[in-house]
Amino acid sequence: MAARAAKRQAGSEAAGMDAGVGQMLCGRVHELRKKKKWTLEELSAACGVSRSMLSEIERGRANPTLAVAYRIAQAFGMSLGELVEAPSATQRIDVIRADDRTYHFRSDRYCRIRTLSPLHLEKSVEYYEIVLRPGGALRSLPHFEGARELLTVQRGSVRVSSGEDIEELRTGDSAHYPADVNHAIENSGEGDAVVFLVVTYMRD
16 A cells, blocks of 8 residues: 555656656666665655655656755755766767757746756856846846856847846846846846856855
8 A cells, every 4th residue: 555655656746857867867866875875764864755755766666856856966965967967987078959948947928048058067157048038037036155147148138237236238248247146137128138147156
């Protein structure tokens, strides 16, 4: 009965994650747990995912959601990208295809954000393509201390604010500003605005 319940729970939580990524993740979780010399109970305590669910994941019987994968990644002190992307000893060129939905960070009627940097780099640097529809804005709370953003306008015009400072930017303009305070990028034109954004974090 308990096993069937665990399988039902695993199947329910698995909805929505790409099967290929999920299967690769199963082996990664087992490998990382063994490297840490953790039992399933210890990993369960660290990530808040039930032991039965973790067991199903490791055996390839459950395909976890992003939310579950994120909790597991946090337990190992990793980003979700680092957990999902298995290290390769031979591949030297990381390619992000334009149609790869894995890298679509956000998409709604006002704003589309696509990650252009490999996910495993996200602890130190992030690189994005942002499309802001007319009236669209990307408003952010402070990032970690020392974080900064470098923005270049590829098309349209935007208003950038960092703390109390505000600047208007047009096509071809760039701005570099603190991101450890409230900051925002707003479309100040009548058409779509396309910007490229690099976020850097202070290294320990």
